[in-house]
Amino acid sequence: MSVADVVFVRQSMEQPAAPPSSQRGLVHWARTNLFATPTDSLLTLVGIVAIIYFLPGLLDWLFFSAQWTGTDRSYCATVAQGGMQPDGWSGACWAFVRAKFPQFMFNTYPEDERWRVMLAGALLVVLLIPFLIPRAPYKTLNALLLFVALPIVGYVLLVGGWFGLRYVPTREWGGFMVTIILSYVGIVVSLPLGVILALGRRSQLPVVKMLCVIFIEMVRGVPLITVLFMATKMLPLFMPNGMKIDDFLCVLIGVSLFASAYMAEVIRGGLQAMPKGQYEGADSLGLTYWQKIRLIILPQALKLVIPGIVNTFIGLFKDTSLVYIVNMFDLLGAIRRNFTDPNWMTPQTPMTGLVFAGFVFWIFCFGMSRYSIYMERRLDTGHKR
């Protein structure tokens, strides 16, 4: 029997039939994702009602009714409150944010010297961006510049007193620059200190181990506010008579020590996750303790805990807002300080300022958490145990 005897042989594949209309399109999506069961339907309806109820008001307050321009409080106050808005008006006072933006960034840093802050900030950005891109070359040089050179340059630029730069005392600092400085110094100090503490905690030497455990557990057991109080009220007492210690430096020390205790626990997680064979392999090669740690253990352990490190950093970034308690003005403090400015005092001002602060913090923290997820995916070598 030859092929020719067969009446019909399909030569090409038939296209698959489209799914029935009940299994595709918007209706199907809604039926599986919104109205799958009676409970689901009820929840969806409640959700839709809530959105219809709240969202227009929110958008209206944020954008449509908001006052975008203005020079003083009258633009953001109703007639009854001594302004020019109709009675019953309610909207964000973005004019306040626009007018006060430089203050939010620098607070009382002298206006003529602000280029120094901006230059330091630009240096930070220029060094940070290639450091964060995994494919960018010269990582070692980049890290050295970012973590060793920049602190020195930044100190000279911001404090001044050298090279003809005017001296700016730290009590004139404030605003977002303080937030950035605190978190930057916090990470630069807490990373190496955290490594040392974590190694100490896993050390075979009982004295070293005990000291590290006591430090880590004591710092982790108390709130940051107590640490800040301790730094600002007790550190000056610890110094020899006549030796003044700057308030800002006290806070920096407090924040850094606090962050290192948390960093140490994150890094300890990485050290513990390392297979024992790595330690033994390094020992059998005849490496010294520090060679073993530097060349074998840390590169792998740190890689394992990059997400944890970033999370600690996010926590540190958020916690910087607490320095307001010890009379230092970070971004949130600087914004709050302006609530009482008689030129801008309206019922809408506090909410507008807080929403703005929340937005800035959110952008940074959300960005960092996305970056940590990206790094986690990238570094995932598939050797999960």
Added chain:
Amino acid sequence: MASVNAIDSDRGDRVSLIYNPVARAIFFQAVVFVGLLALIVWIVRNTVDNLERAGRNISFGFLNERAGFDIGQSLVPYSSDSTYIDALIVGLLNTLLIAFVGIITATIVGFLIGVGRLSRNWLIRKFCTVYVEVFRNIPPLLVIFFWYLGVLAILPQPRESLHLPFGMLLSNRGLAVPKPVWGEGAWLAGAALLLAIAMCVFVARRARARQMATGQRFPVFWTCIALLVGLPLLALVVMGFPVSFDVPVLGAFQTSGGMAIGPEFLALYLSLSLYTASFIAEIVRAGIRGVGKGQTEASFALGLRPGATTRLVVLPQAMRIIVPPLTSQYLNLTKNSSLAIAVGYPDLVSVGGTILNKSGNSIQIVAIWMVVYLSISLATSLFMNWFNTRVALVER
């Protein structure tokens, strides 16, 4: 072979002390210890010197002096004539109060949001995701200010209070709720409640034993609800309802009667609960996702319904993953309650800060803070570790 051994022992004898691990360890630790001791001695000498110059000392005797300041909210009787130590106790109780109610609320909200993020419902899932991403990424202090300055401060004056259900009044001076006034014979209701709790425990144990032995099940949950509600209610009916409610009424400047909850407490409570709930939600989600899909499928294959699967198969295993990080979130909430100082809620840190500024005894106050917070941390850890061993599966 013998020669190798000879070389080895030969070397061992001649090895310098520098290369002897034990000697090195002792030497290194001695250096660290002496260095630290020197630092401590230096600090103590400086401190003693500085204190002497300022005419102060490191005794806790000042705690018995008259405090001389008022505290807005107090669980125990307190006036400005009380001592510093009374003030600190008031602060400690306020810290414990906010931590306790905050933890309960945060756990409930967190579990709901966490389960919601795994919901089949697209809208609920997205809502929960937005909630978590918003609250996780802004500082808790900002959330507190949001409630305190942004919401509670712009509520109407007390005389135009918002009327809420159950006779509650909400104004910019806080929330006024009806206060139950217990009359003669109300103790019987309390006794009935205790009895009901005891009976519940008994019923639960018997039901479990019976199910283990015979496989027959008993509706423990509904029985307990009936007991817990029914018995005290019965006691009240028998005694002729010896309870009345002191309902708050509107006044010109403040509401009178009832129980007033200040805006500081409300702001702190709402912020800490909602902020911590976002972290708990993530922990719950990770915990539930951490239970293998095969577990659910096997449970369905055995014929268990979705509700029973969640309750009997998924949750007990998820709890193993959830409890340790949950503990640290509880501790975080307790520690974050120290943010009370920002809105003036009189917690331990806030009261201590006032005393510190008034008396200048910073070392003593900071020492008290550290001791109290470390004790709270330790107690919470111990309790959660005990709970963790209970929920941990017994592995064969």
